[in-house]
Amino acid sequence: MAGTESRDRPPAAVDYRSLVSDDRVHGSLYHDPAVFDDEMEAIFTRGWAFVGHESEVPNPGDWVSRRLGREPVLLTRHRSGAVHVVANRCSHRGTALCWAAKGTANRFQCNYHAWTFDLDGTLVAVPYPAGFDRSKDELGLDRPGQVESYRGFVFANLDGSAGPLATHLGEGGTGLIDRLCDLSPTGRIDVSRGWIGHKVSSNWKMWPESDNDGYHLNWVHASMVDATPDTYYNETVLGGETGNQSRAVDWGDGHVELDFRPSYQRALAWLGTTADRVPGYCQALEQARGPERAHRLLWDGPPHALVFPNLFLGEMNLAIIEPVSPTEMVHWHTAVQLEGVDDAFNARLRRQSEAAMGPAAFIVPDDAVTAERIQGALAGARPGWAASGRGWLDVSRGARREQAGPRGERAALVSDETTNRGFWRQYRRVMASRLAPPTGGPTYGGAA
């Protein structure tokens, strides 16, 4: 395990406090393999990360395959109804148990020596058991030290020492997830209509940044604006620095948002429609929440936000930012579907999702090519350049006009780099503190 190895080495060989400051970030952080190793440990092993959504495994036996940092895991639904996260790696001698993206199984049986596991990772049977001295209880699949879900969003912390999920999410993170789920009349969303993977030759950190950058839209997405002039982006993020009321918000703990709510001029602008065109949905929401609250929800729409480190709530899309190597990542996305609403409505969300995200969409390919151009241009930036002032990236825009909000958040103009700074502030905190030697406590493993 990468986890146990790196515990023994001297802490913080890379000086994160000097490479990330409040208003600039060093380019070496986007390609240095040592940095990537540290991130897989500090962020994806010792911290909470998003794994998947309970709606992806609706029935007992359902599983989907994911990666948590470098670790292949399965999100499963047990007979008991409980959702589990287990390593996709036989605890005998390491064979991957599943190689498709998803499936349904009564048990996982390893093809090497036929060890059989329950969907919660328990070892159920081994051939010729008399030869083993260890009890089956000790030989279950590796499991994250902590798995918790919030409104169906399943998060895991491999290491198990990250504290409660509630602390990681904070009021900022839970508030963002609430605002999405509350748009469903039942309070539940469904994300089982398939994930589209978009492979980008860039470091993964460009995506928490670019997905939540309110400064670039006029340029990177000019062609989308020209080709589809009537989108809600006109009133939410375009029209110049003060041409809209949207805000860039740092909710703390790395959770950041482009808050479009103050810009919307009518209900359902975020869906590109009006209430009379989707009466079934509006009535269902009113019935569930009462007219006043429903009106507010229909007006405000879903958030456009990062839940640190790898979950992007992209309005009615969900995206997972998957690091692959220092210079490669996958941006996975799917359409959010609202439970309790007719399929015509949800089909509209699916088609909008195809238009917005993925390798052939109207929006994200232009972010992807930009990320690849950044990656190529940063390839030479060495950590040693930092002291001499070379290879720095500026994220200072609007720092002086940030204002504290009622819930402790910081907010500025939507084109200000408050979101970028919020991500990097958490990054620096985590990278500088979690790589220190451990104080004990549970570790990732099967004998939990």
Next chain:
Amino acid sequence: MTGRADAPVETTRIPVSADEQREIETFLFLEARLADESRYDEWEALVTDDMHYWVPAGPAEGDPTATLSYINDNRARLATRIRQLQTGSRHAQTPASVMRRLLANIEVLAVGDDGATYVTTANFVLYELAAQSTQELRVWPGRVRHTLRRVDGQLRMAAKVVELVTATRPQPNLAFIL
């Protein structure tokens, strides 16, 4: 958007006359060349008013509207796609990828009762230089199924369904016409 599934496909090859076969192949090669060269207006002139352009994220089976696809364009969305490519600021295709594709194993799988509709299949390999970003060579193998219809005497494309060999895996930018 479109609720249309792919046209029905027989597993056996339907014999057509040598003239028809040649006409179909000529059309497919023209379509491929215009796509290779990002000649969007001329390419768009080949499609019918009810064109369906579908690139699924797996086998081209079932209802295209039920799940998410890479591309699932009805005629209106296809027009938007081409309009965007023609803005001059579609960064993902500025400059346009340098592309050449090979088409092989062309078969006619079905002929409509009216004798004016053909469903064809072909294997392809597309070589793309990502000239706008990494400068790497990207290789796109797959199968393409066309529904061709005779409109005013000319063959036109009513459906193009592209099944990438790598469809179930993440794809790099796919902002050109596949």
